[in-house]
Amino acid sequence: HNSVNESVVTFTASTTGTVLATVGSQQQSTHITVPGDYTVVSGDRYVRATGTSATITLLTSVGRAGQAFSIKNGAINAIVVDTTSSQTIDGELTITMIPFASVTFVSDGANWGID
Numbered sequence: 001h002n003s004v005n006e007s008v009v010t011f012t013a014s015t016t017g018t019v020l021a022t023v024g025s026q027q028q029s030t031h032i033t034v035p036g037d038y039t040v041v042s043g044d045r046y047v048r049a050t051g052t053s054a055t056i057t058l059l060t061s062v063g064r065a066g067q068a069f070s071i072k073n074g075a076i077n078a079i080v081v082d083t084t085s086s087q088t089i090d091g092e093l094t095i096t097m098i099p100f101a102s103v104t105f106v107s108d109g110a111n112w113g114i115d
Contacts, residue, residue, distance in 0.1 A: 030043045030044050030045050030046070031045065031046040031048070032044055032046070032047050032048070033047075033048045033049075033050055033074070034047060034048070034049055034050070034051070034054065034056075035049075035050050035051040035054075036051040036053070036054050037054055037055045037056070037057075038054065038056050038057070039056075039057040039059065040056065040057065040058050040059045040069065040071075041059060042059060042064075044069055045069050045070070046069065046070050046071075046072070047069070047070070047071045047072070048071075048072040048074045049071065049072070049073055049074060049075055049079050050074045050075055051075055052075060052076065052077050053075075053077055053079070054075065054079045054080070055079070055080045055081075055082055056071055056079060056080070056081050056082070057081075057082045057083070057084060058081065058082065058083050058084065058087070058089070058105065058112055059084065060084050060085060060087065061083075061087050061107035061108065061109065061110060061111050061112050062085075062087075062109065062110060063109065064107040064109065065107055065108055065109030066106070066107065067106070067107045068104055068105065068106045068107075068115060069104070069105060070102060070103065070104045070105070071097065071102070071103055071105070072100075072101075072102040073097040073098065073099055073100060073101050073102070074100065075099060076099050077099060078096050078097060078098055078099065079096070079097050080094050080095070080096055080097075081094060081095045081096075081097060081103070081105075082094045083111075083112065087110070087111045087112065088111045088112065089105065089111070089112045089113070089114065090112075090113055090114050095114075
């Protein structure tokens with residue numbers, strides 16, 4: 001699988017050696033703005049926190065190897081990013097994001113990393 005303009009493209013080889021490309025439906029690209037605490041869901045790709053205080057909880061990283069999404073702190077105060085089931089973010093249970101910071105999180109299938 002590859003993507004072109006956010007559409008899934010699947011390449012297969014026929015028995016005659018011809019390579020076929022199938023263009024599928026557009027991938028989800030959900031951008032959400034939240035004013036307070038929020039738990040990320042699987043369709044989210046970009047979460048922007050705007051409240052004066054917020055905890056953003058990451059969904060489980062198990063079974064999501066390679067999945068990435070970003071969190072933007074659009075607030076004037078720091079926000080906390082938390083994990084589920086004692087999973088970690090680069091070895092930490094939580095991280096604090098300073099105002100106006102943006103972080104991309106990537107799952108390794110067991111925990112989250114910062115890209």
